[in-house]
Amino acid sequence: MFYYGYGLDPTIILLIPAMIFALVAQGMVKSAFNTYSRVRNRNGLTGAQAARRVLDNNGLSDVEIEQISGSLTDNYDPRSRVLHLSSDVCNVDSVSAVSVACHEAGHAIQHANGYVPLKIRNGIVPVVNFASNISWILIVVGLILLFQQSGSTSTLGNLIFDIGVLAFFAVIVFHLITLPVELNASKRAIDQMESLSIVAPEDIRGSRKVLRAAAMTYVAALAMAVANLLRILAIRGRD
Numbered sequence: 001m002f003y004y005g006y007g008l009d010p011t012i013i014l015l016i017p018a019m020i021f022a023l024v025a026q027g028m029v030k031s032a033f034n035t036y037s038r039v040r041n042r043n044g045l046t047g048a049q050a051a052r053r054v055l056d057n058n059g060l061s062d063v064e065i066e067q068i069s070g071s072l073t074d075n076y077d078p079r080s081r082v083l084h085l086s087s088d089v090c091n092v093d094s095v096s097a098v099s100v101a102c103h104e105a106g107h108a109i110q111h112a113n114g115y116v117p118l119k120i121r122n123g124i125v126p127v128v129n130f131a132s133n134i135s136w137i138l139i140v141v142g143l144i145l146l147f148q149q150s151g152s153t154s155t156l157g158n159l160i161f162d163i164g165v166l167a168f169f170a171v172i173v174f175h176l177i178t179l180p181v182e183l184n185a186s187k188r189a190i191d192q193m194e195s196l197s198i199v200a201p202e203d204i205r206g207s208r209k210v211l212r213a214a215a216m217t218y219v220a221a222l223a224m225a226v227a228n229l230l231r232i233l234a235i236r237g238r239d
Contacts, residue, residue, distance in 0.1 A: 011231045011235050012231070014227055014230050014234060015224075015227050015228065015231055017223075017227070018220070018223045018224045019227075021219075021220050021223050022224055025213075025219065025220035026220075028216055029072075029214050029217055032096075032212075032213035032214075033088075033096045033214075034096075035206075036095040036209070037088065037094045037095075037097070039095045039206060040094055040095075041093055041094060041095045041098050041198075041199045041200070042199070042200035042202060043197070043198065043199060045093060045098055045199075046092055046093045046098075047085050047090050047091070047092055047097035047098055047100065048085055048090045050101050050105075050193070050199075051083055051085065051101040051104065051105040052065060053198060054102055054193075054198070055083070055108060057192070058109050058112065060105075060108055063081050063082070064081070065082075065083045065084075065085060065090075066084055066085070067084075067085055067087060068084045068086055068087075069086070070086050070087070071087075071088050072086060073086045074086050074101070075104060076104045076105075076107035076108050076111070078107075078111045078118075078122055081111075083104050083108055085100075085101055085104065095203050095206040095207055095210065096206075096210050098193070098198060098203075099189065099207040099211055100214075102189035102192055102193050102207075103185050103211060104185075105188075106184070106185035106186065107181075110188070117181045117184070121178060124177075128171055131170040131171060132167075132170075132171050134164075134167055135165075135167035135168040135171065136164070138160050138161070138164030139161060139232055140164075141157075141160050141164075142157045142158070142159075142162075142164055143157070143161060143235065144157070145160065146158065146161065146236070165232065165233070168225075168228070168229055172225045172226060175218070175225050176222060178218055178221075178222075179218055179222060182214075182215055183215055186215060189207075190204070190207060190208060193207060
């Protein structure tokens, strides 16, 4: 967070819409998940059973399913080819549990089919992790040098700042690629749930609500990253 004199940096206002959006998105996903966690799917399948059915139907019987701790920590690890389901999902037979489990199974299908956006996202993860850690350091150092108003330090500050912005832009690219990956996994999940009759037709509406709410969190993450970039550029423009 940046300050000017004794007051709060006015560019913080650029973050407010994205912050509100992020809070709303988090509220939506928690509300939808909690609501349909109390609704037992009519076929009585647990999250693990539903995911296993999807995996086996797509020739992925060698993909293991493991329970992990936490809430909504579910994920598919393409390196070990293991689908991790949280305690709220793995052995629970709610509409929410089945929906989340099938979504993660959708990622396993993407991996097996060589889904290009997923391959790109997985490929740039190490670069993005490094970029996200170093970008703010470079940006802050660059701004400090720029604000000293010295010719030599300003030139160096510009260079460091620009490198920091490029690193931060890599984070935005990651969020952009993540969106189609997550939306496609949800679509695959709904298609599989319907075609394999994993949930009854009456439950599909609830499944769509859960997965749509989850997708909004990725949109919010992208909006927050873009807002941060705009704020960084606005601060630079004040120099």
